[in-house]
Amino acid sequence: MSERLRIGFIPLVDAAALIVAVDKGFCAAEGLDVELVREISWANVRDKFNIGMFDAAHLLAPLAVASSLGIGHVKVPVISGFGLGVNGNAITVSPDLHAAIVATADGDVADPVVSARALARVVADRKAKGQDPLTFGMTFPFSSHNYDLRFWMGAGGVDPDEDVRLVVLPPPFMVESLASKHLDGFCVGAPWNSVAIDLGIGTILHFASELFQRAAEKLLAVRASWAAAQPEVLLALIRAHARAADYIEDTANRDEVCTLLSTPGRIEVTPELIRRTLDGRLKVAADGTVRGSDRYLLVGREAAARPDPVQGAWNYAQMVRWGQAPLSADLLGAAKAVFRPDLYDAAVGGTPDLPSTPADGIGECTGGAFDPDDIAGYLQKLQIKR
Amino acid sequence: MDRSLNIVIVDENPVRAAILSEGLREAGMTAITQLEGTTNLLARIYQIDPDVILIDLENPSRDMLEQMFQVSRIVKRPIAMFVDQSDSASIQASVDAGVSAYIVDGLKKERMKHILDLCISRFNAFTRLETELHNARSALEDRKVIDRAKGILMKAKGLTEEQAYVLLRTAAMNEKKKIAEIAQSVITASEMLK
Numbered sequence: 001m002s003e004r005l006r007i008g009f010i011p012l013v014d015a016a017a018l019i020v021a022v023d024k025g026f027c028a029a030e031g032l033d034v035e036l037v038r039e040i041s042w043a044n045v046r047d048k049f050n051i052g053m054f055d056a057a058h059l060l061a062p063l064a065v066a067s068s069l070g071i072g073h074v075k076v077p078v079i080s081g082f083g084l085g086v087n088g089n090a091i092t093v094s095p096d097l098h099a100a101i102v103a104t105a106d107g108d109v110a111d112p113v114v115s116a117r118a119l120a121r122v123v124a125d126r127k128a129k130g131q132d133p134l135t136f137g138m139t140f141p142f143s144s145h146n147y148d149l150r151f152w153m154g155a156g157g158v159d160p161d162e163d164v165r166l167v168v169l170p171p172p173f174m175v176e177s178l179a180s181k182h183l184d185g186f187c188v189g190a191p192w193n194s195v196a197i198d199l200g201i202g203t204i205l206h207f208a209s210e211l212f213q214r215a216a217e218k219l220l221a222v223r224a225s226w227a228a229a230q231p232e233v234l235l236a237l238i239r240a241h242a243r244a245a246d247y248i249e250d251t252a253n254r255d256e257v258c259t260l261l262s263t264p265g266r267i268e269v270t271p272e273l274i275r276r277t278l279d280g281r282l283k284v285a286a287d288g289t290v291r292g293s294d295r296y297l298l299v300g301r302e303a304a305a306r307p308d309p310v311q312g313a314w315n316y317a318q319m320v321r322w323g324q325a326p327l328s329a330d331l332l333g334a335a336k337a338v339f340r341p342d343l344y345d346a347a348v349g350g351t352p353d354l355p356s357t358p359a360d361g362i363g364e365c366t367g368g369a370f371d372p373d374d375i376a377g378y379l380q381k382l383q384i385k386r
Numbered sequence: 387m388d389r390s391l392n393i394v395i396v397d398e399n400p401v402r403a404a405i406l407s408e409g410l411r412e413a414g415m416t417a418i419t420q421l422e423g424t425t426n427l428l429a430r431i432y433q434i435d436p437d438v439i440l441i442d443l444e445n446p447s448r449d450m451l452e453q454m455f456q457v458s459r460i461v462k463r464p465i466a467m468f469v470d471q472s473d474s475a476s477i478q479a480s481v482d483a484g485v486s487a488y489i490v491d492g493l494k495k496e497r498m499k500h501i502l503d504l505c506i507s508r509f510n511a512f513t514r515l516e517t518e519l520h521n522a523r524s525a526l527e528d529r530k531v532i533d534r535a536k537g538i539l540m541k542a543k544g545l546t547e548e549q550a551y552v553l554l555r556t557a558a559m560n561e562k563k564k565i566a567e568i569a570q571s572v573i574t575a576s577e578m579l580k
Contacts, residue, residue, distance in 0.1 A: 041448040047486070051478055072455050140449055141456050168453040170446035173424050182425065324456070 002033040003233050008045045009036055009058035011267045012171075013190035013277045014085035014218045016299055018058055019266050020257060021244035029243075030236040038265060041170065042140045049221070050076045056237065058084060059221040062142040062315045065335045068224075069316075071325050072142060077334075079227055080219035081238045081343025086304040088217050088277070088297035089148055089208035090193040093185035094178055095286070097122070097134065098203040112206050112365050116156020123163045135165040137174045137186035144217055145187040147318040148208045154384040155366050160322075161386070178202050189217065190277035190297065191269045197283050198273075204284035209295045213363030214304075216311035216339070217297075227343075238347035245300025254278060303352045307339035310361035313372030321379055323386030332375060391497075392417045394436040396427070398445060402512045406440065409508045410501070428453065438498070439488040440505055443481065451488055476502060483509040528566035535569035538576045 009015045018036060021027050027034045039045045042060060046067065049057040059067075064078045093101070102109055104125075105118040123134065138145040150160045160166050169177060171192040177183040179201040187208070196202035208215060220241055227234050248257050258271035258278065267274060276282050280296035283289070298304035316335035319325040345351050360369040370378060379385055393415060397403040403420045410418055419434050421427065424447050431439065431454075441448055476499065480486060483506040489498050532554065539550040554572070558565045 040444060040446045043448040043452055043486070044443055047477075047481060051481060053478075053481065072452075141452055167428070168450045169424070170449055173446070177425075180425075 002028070002031050003230075003236075004033045004035070005055040005233075005237070006035045006037055006053065007056045007058070008039050008048055008054040010039055010042065010045060012058075012218075013261070013267065013274055014088050014297065014299070015058050015267065016248050016257070016261055016278070017082075017084050017241050017244045017305070018220070019261055020248055021240045023260055023266075024244065024247060026240040026243040026247070027237070030240045032233070032236055032240060036266075042143075046073065049223070050074060052223075052226075055226060056220055056222045059219050060140060060143045061216040061219050061311060062144060062147065062319070063140065064219050064221045064338050065312055065315045066142040066319070066324075067221075068334050068338050069319075069325060069331050071319065077224040078221045078338055079224050079340050079343070080221045080307050080338060081234060081340045081347060082220040082241045083216055083305050083307050083339075084218040084220055084241075084299075086214050086216055086298040086302075087207070087209040087212075087295055089145055089187055089189050090204045090282070091149065091152060091185060091187045091206045091208070092178070092193045092196050092202040093205050094181070094183070094202055097184045098205060101205070109205070110210075112152055112211050113155050115205060116152050116154075116158065118156070119153065120157045120163075123158055127163075133164050134184040135167060135182065136160075137167055137169040137177060137183045137188070139171060139174075139188060140168060141324070142319075144208070144215055145189070147315070147322075148211055148215075149187045150318070150322055151364075152206065152211055154382065157384070159384050175199065175201070191267070191273045194273050194276055194282060195269070197286065200286040203286070204282060204291070207282070207291070207293050207296055209293055211365050213295065213358045214298075214308075214311075214361060216308065216315070219307065219338075221338075234343065235347040238344060242300070242305060242344075242348050245305045248278070249300045302355045306341050306344045306352055306354075308341065308361055309336035309339045310370070310372045312336040312339045313375065314362050314370055317370075317375045317378050320375060321382060321385045327375060327379075332372075336372065390417070391415055391438055391501075392434065392436045393419070393438045393440065393501075394431055394434055395420045396422075396439065396441040396445060396447060396451075398422060399442065399512075402442070402509065405512050405515075406505060406508045409504050413500075413504060424450065437490050437493055438501060440501075441486050441488070442509075443484045443486055448486065454488070476506075479506050483513075485509045528564075528569075531566050531573065532569045535572040538572055542576070 007018060009018050022034045022036055042063060045057050046063060048054050064080060066072050067076050067078045100122045101115055101118040104121040105114055107114040109115040136149055138149055153160045171188050174186045174188055175192060175196045178196055193204050197204060222234060247253055258274045261267045261274050262269060262271045277297055280294055281290055281292045284291045312335040313332060316332055320327045325331060362370040393410060395403050395406055407418045407420060421430055427447055427450055441451060480502055485505045487502050535554060536547055536550040539545055539553060540547060554565050554568050558568045
């Protein structure tokens, strides 16, 4: 008899493992009859997941942590034995802002610290001239996109709460708002940066993988109570997704995977747009300039699918840094407990080869090792924080 | 119910928003504003400074409202989503109906419960209305198709209208299909034989 499950997702390229697990029959092979339900907002995914209308969800890693900690919303302990993606975001700015950053930069703007310092000069210049502060879009208060932008700005001495405006916008409207100049830049996942580039209204300034070598992006999340009630179903679900991730990472399957992801009811953009993300070769400007990265989005390779508690600690540190959560040992413990490598290992039968770099599991571009047991020490070194 | 509550409805469906605001007015609330579109949505909401925000679940702007939970420079009065953890049935009902409610911190739960119940019933009433409208439309479509098929049969076989209808009905009964389906096959066949 097969187990019927409903999983909520947002149409983004990092939902690839979910879609391939269902559409290529990896779930069925594990005796799981999974219905994928496409949602329009993270708030919807969270609410339907919380009240049990979804058995599992495609969840922003920080949203999973926030849910377990009970900050921003009701407390629902969440765990994940499978990471749907590491990295995958990019910061896109308007052509005007890009030109201003390049003009004031004291080095190569490919370096996020250089571009952030240049941003600080642009911000100061606007202030001196009495112009409105720059406005940047991101997808959710508890999102990697929010933390990516804030980290980048902070690295250059820009205070994201005082010096600029940060606003939440649904990704399709972000592209529209950049075009209408309501926004000066945004941080979002695939395919939305590429959509803006193809429309000729923006330039990709940084891949998030240039800010951090490894940042957990989305998790296949389940409620802790659900997992406790059906541990075998959870292991089967993780196994099906591990197979799907391997299938996606095998470049021999890339054409087929991109076509499958682009179908109606799934991600619904052209296969070519999806391919850029999976290949890590992105058009970054309207003139056709391409930039490549071998770690733009990690779906299964480099043990990306194996949840890492260090990521829980790092996300929690961002929440404390920006005033979303108080600092406490209990909350830190709860944040780490969301990430369950033991479940991943139990499901796939062994531990995958773990990458040796970055040594701290994060690899911030500003240098310095992240210690998951010393959040206070991490925060002490930072100038801009709440 | 408190008349002084300032309520904002965010719904891209103007008919549903009107049905909801009518319900709220009947319940004695007068300060109701309907908002559409995403441009400067938060700024418009802050200008109104509502006590309650009601939004449909199919609205992508929901994530924008989440920003109001954050304590930050741009948020004047923190807003929380209305979730009464002691009453999961009512949350389930509101998600099923497709509506979500946000309230300013400090607003009494009992007052909010009444408004949420009203929203749920109005949203459900709208869904029923839509289903009825859909059914009425397809009934009208069916009638048109049947009329055309009758015309074809009357002309081809020299039947009266009554006889043509009986012929369609008998065929439908024999084939265990709807009369409209049989009528559609008559039309298709006649077009192919033209």
